[in-house]
Amino acid sequence: MIVLEAIGIKKNFGGVVALSNANLRCYQGRITGLLGANGSGKSTMSKIICGVYQADGGEIKYKGRTVRYRSPSEARKDGIAMVFQNLSLVADLTVWQNIVLGKEESNGIFLNNDSAKELSRKILAQLLPDLDINKKVSQLNPGEMQIVEIAKAISQNPQLLILDEPTAALEQAQVKNLFDCMRALAKEGVAMIFTSHRLWEVMEICDDVTIFRNGENVATIDFEKDEKDPEKIISYITGDTQKTKVEKKHVAVTDETILSIKNLNYGKSLKNVSFDLKKGEILGIGGLAGQGQLELMHALAGAFHSLHCDAELRGKKIKLNRPLNAIKEGIVFVPGDKQLEGLFLKRSVLFNMIFPKMGLPGHPSFIPYDEYRRECEEIVEVLSIKTPTVDVPVENLSGGNQQKVVVGKWLPFDINVLLLADPAKGIDVGAKRDLYQYIVNQVQEKNTSVILYASDNEELVEYCDRVLIMYEGQIVASLEGGDINQDTIIACSMRLR
Amino acid sequence: MNKNNQNSSRPALSNYVFRPEFSSLLILIVMFTITAILQENFFTLKSIVRNINAFAPLILLAMGAAVVIISGGIDLSAGSALSLFTCVLTTVMKKSDPITGVYAILVTLAVAILVGVVNGFGIGYLRIPPVIVTFATSYIWLGIGLFLRPTPGGESVEWFRIFYNPGMIEGIHPYIKQFGRVIPPALILILAACLIWFIVSKTRIGRHIYAVGSNSESAYASGINTAKVQMQACIINSIFIFLAALFFVGQNQSGDARMGDPLTLRAIASAIVGGVAISGGKGSVYFALVGALILNFVNKIIFFADISTAYQTLVSGLIVIIAIAAPVAYTLYSKE
Numbered sequence: 001m002i003v004l005e006a007i008g009i010k011k012n013f014g015g016v017v018a019l020s021n022a023n024l025r026c027y028q029g030r031i032t033g034l035l036g037a038n039g040s041g042k043s044t045m046s047k048i049i050c051g052v053y054q055a056d057g058g059e060i061k062y063k064g065r066t067v068r069y070r071s072p073s074e075a076r077k078d079g080i081a082m083v084f085q086n087l088s089l090v091a092d093l094t095v096w097q098n099i100v101l102g103k104e105e106s107n108g109i110f111l112n113n114d115s116a117k118e119l120s121r122k123i124l125a126q127l128l129p130d131l132d133i134n135k136k137v138s139q140l141n142p143g144e145m146q147i148v149e150i151a152k153a154i155s156q157n158p159q160l161l162i163l164d165e166p167t168a169a170l171e172q173a174q175v176k177n178l179f180d181c182m183r184a185l186a187k188e189g190v191a192m193i194f195t196s197h198r199l200w201e202v203m204e205i206c207d208d209v210t211i212f213r214n215g216e217n218v219a220t221i222d223f224e225k226d227e228k229d230p231e232k233i234i235s236y237i238t239g240d241t242q243k244t245k246v247e248k249k250h251v252a253v254t255d256e257t258i259l260s261i262k263n264l265n266y267g268k269s270l271k272n273v274s275f276d277l278k279k280g281e282i283l284g285i286g287g288l289a290g291q292g293q294l295e296l297m298h299a300l301a302g303a304f305h306s307l308h309c310d311a312e313l314r315g316k317k318i319k320l321n322r323p324l325n326a327i328k329e330g331i332v333f334v335p336g337d338k339q340l341e342g343l344f345l346k347r348s349v350l351f352n353m354i355f356p357k358m359g360l361p362g363h364p365s366f367i368p369y370d371e372y373r374r375e376c377e378e379i380v381e382v383l384s385i386k387t388p389t390v391d392v393p394v395e396n397l398s399g400g401n402q403q404k405v406v407v408g409k410w411l412p413f414d415i416n417v418l419l420l421a422d423p424a425k426g427i428d429v430g431a432k433r434d435l436y437q438y439i440v441n442q443v444q445e446k447n448t449s450v451i452l453y454a455s456d457n458e459e460l461v462e463y464c465d466r467v468l469i470m471y472e473g474q475i476v477a478s479l480e481g482g483d484i485n486q487d488t489i490i491a492c493s494m495r496l497r
Numbered sequence: 498m499n500k501n502n503q504n505s506s507r508p509a510l511s512n513y514v515f516r517p518e519f520s521s522l523l524i525l526i527v528m529f530t531i532t533a534i535l536q537e538n539f540f541t542l543k544s545i546v547r548n549i550n551a552f553a554p555l556i557l558l559a560m561g562a563a564v565v566i567i568s569g570g571i572d573l574s575a576g577s578a579l580s581l582f583t584c585v586l587t588t589v590m591k592k593s594d595p596i597t598g599v600y601a602i603l604v605t606l607a608v609a610i611l612v613g614v615v616n617g618f619g620i621g622y623l624r625i626p627p628v629i630v631t632f633a634t635s636y637i638w639l640g641i642g643l644f645l646r647p648t649p650g651g652e653s654v655e656w657f658r659i660f661y662n663p664g665m666i667e668g669i670h671p672y673i674k675q676f677g678r679v680i681p682p683a684l685i686l687i688l689a690a691c692l693i694w695f696i697v698s699k700t701r702i703g704r705h706i707y708a709v710g711s712n713s714e715s716a717y718a719s720g721i722n723t724a725k726v727q728m729q730a731c732i733i734n735s736i737f738i739f740l741a742a743l744f745f746v747g748q749n750q751s752g753d754a755r756m757g758d759p760l761t762l763r764a765i766a767s768a769i770v771g772g773v774a775i776s777g778g779k780g781s782v783y784f785a786l787v788g789a790l791i792l793n794f795v796n797k798i799i800f801f802a803d804i805s806t807a808y809q810t811l812v813s814g815l816i817v818i819i820a821i822a823a824p825v826a827y828t829l830y831s832k833e
Binding site: 071072073076082084087088090091092093097103104109110111152 | 700701704707711714715716717718721779
């Protein structure tokens, strides 16, 4: 039975066309996958269905009648719930307060907190039983937040549940819990829309997929009838039939140690971390989410003022307790949460590109704009960043291009160590390929060393020469050569080996 | 490091110690002790009653300011609104006719709600930044106040003193007179404000005020009518200001269109000293009361310490900065 049918949806933001002619169908008890590159209109489509945006044209039929929601609360009354990509949680409220937010029950005039806590416990028991529901959301790690967000949507007993990239922040065990939960909901007859950049997830959980490109649906594949062919799906997403794998010749890593870290300690999150990084090596950092990997990347980037560590770069002692120190030594950081840590969203591409230089000592007081503009345009060219001019605010660029700006701003620097903290998070297949292609080129041509933290183990397997597994702030395993595969990484992450 | 670990194993204690409100409580105790040492008759009943009366207006305005700041706004019109309410009260009241006192209270309450609605409409529905809205409305309230009462003055019914000191009313039962000497009506007004907020905080409105102030986009996505919530916060603030206006007219028996101005920023500062985050969503309305007490004690200390008038504002500014900086330094240190 068709629960929802969207026909010819159109949506413009300013002059940018987000959806030109999009169609979508969802069936009772089935999970529909939405696939597409960043900026292809998947998120916009989801948000129109649940009332965050209003369509400029087209028609949405929900249970056979035409609907036009003006706010999320209207859609919710009809049983449509959405798990948001940019979380809809309130940091200063507790987990259970967030789960019932907007639909609090009361007895008389006062709120009924007991029933709210019980409901929260019941739903979280399926997804993450260990979570303390009295914690404030600001104290949770990104994976836990995402699960609370999912619990919040499920608590509404929806008939149509939209999950917009719910797995991006989750580790694999949590993804498994989520999938179990989704299958149970599907059995109860809930229709679901699921988006993810991880193809294998979509192929595992979805009953059918609809692929979006440039604001249109270009294909629908029913997994019950059609075969599951990842290459075909990728070619629908990118619109070309080009090979998707990054070429990586295995160059023997040199013996020269470029960065040596000994006894790195920071608070409770990092304990006695020691390792050597070779010149031209791609060193992976893996493990379950939130075991100190992000903290380690931040520590190496000089973000922690009170860091205790003996660090040597090419045998010379360096201090890593100021970002400027790290940058001066050519240790540069590409954060995963680019919008928070890597970019000034409202400023232009040019501003973002030249900004790191202005903090360096000896920078001229008057900014040589003409010179910088030429340099910036070159970088845009090299990284094939899609932007009309360099004066466009970065927030107008798609996620993948934003990430390229974050990488690009370090290009003029003499990079010794490139720190990548989940650089591919939330960017699409095409942009991811470009990004890694560029990084691999850097390593091969300039012998740059890279430390890569990725939440997706596939990226570690594909690109790393060596993988360190972290657990509770310590390095518990170091994998090399043939040991770098999905199974070993997961086994070491969970300390099974 | 070790100390930290011990703390985390006892979450009940650390939950309190690590809250920014905790340091404001410490500062209050220090201020209280200094004042008690400097002022000889600090612990006499008369002095306590007098102090509570003196502190009441700022406390009420600080609690109102805290509600608005927690909802993500700010109210620069609080002082002018207070003045306006005193003007309305004294305009409606006729000294000869005691019943006009009741009319005045009802009319002013309606005006107070209207003031909250106007501020809330600008902030919530028109989405004008709160600083701009309330800066503009502060002149509107001042203008209306001056229209009603170009010069300070006006009439008040005799029984209105009940909001300041029942002991001053002629022909009242001696027991009530005595009662007024022990429990100042100002304290009852403050308790009323606390009770109002206690009820509100246990309802949907209270929860939503925190949610909207913390992250209004998330709150909107959760199906909350954020504009309505911001308006409700403004109305609660207005009602607290209204309580302060009752006290003023009871005390002075007159209205003044300009008397409230200095209180606006002091109320906001009190809320912040009390640990309310200026960014919204964090803090406690009750601790705004603590903040107001700190600011009041600062004035008392400066008065009793015989500091030359030339330096009084300088010293009080320094103490306020220390009061705000201490919690920041404290949290930075405790994170280490």
